[in-house]
Amino acid sequence: MSANTNISSSHTAKETKQLLLALPDKNFKKTNTQNKMENTMEIPNQISAIAEIIKQDWKKPYFGAIPYLDAMYSLDNIGQMYGQDSAANIVLYFLSNAGSWRGETARAIKNKLNQMLKDQTI
Incomplete structure (x- = not known):
């Protein structure tokens, strides 16, 4: 037994x-x-403000995400251009390199950025 x-x-x-x-x-x-x-969690619509939240939360960002995070500091909305790239592409490239960023803040920010991308294409 x-x-x-x-x-x-x-x-x-x-x-x-x-x-x-x-x-x-x-x-x-x-x-x-x-x-x-x-x-x-209140996440602003301004991409530069989102970039600041990311910088505060993600202590050691993946090296591939850093250039896109830096570019996000100069963007206000998803419809802007950054040089020859659209803000949407910058955000997409950031998200593709932010897989190692984890946690509640990361999840909420990624959801917000994905929603902004989705809303922009409609």
Whole structure:
């Protein structure tokens, strides 16, 4: 007989269910926290302001993302041009090089940038 069998046999089915329901659900709390963070974080529409948030949060950016992050400092909106490149391309190239940036802020910023790109193409 295993240890699990001994434990569950000492409790009735109702007691076992109550014990399981009393255990914290770590995944639920994490998801709940993520949703709150994404819903409460105010992300500006100005690309240069977003770049500043990225710089503050991403302590050691991937070297491939740095030139695009630097270019984002001079952009106000997704419809602008940066030299011969559109702001949309700069943001796309940044996102393609920002895969190693993780966390709640990263997720929220990436979602915002993707939404800006989507809105611009409509």
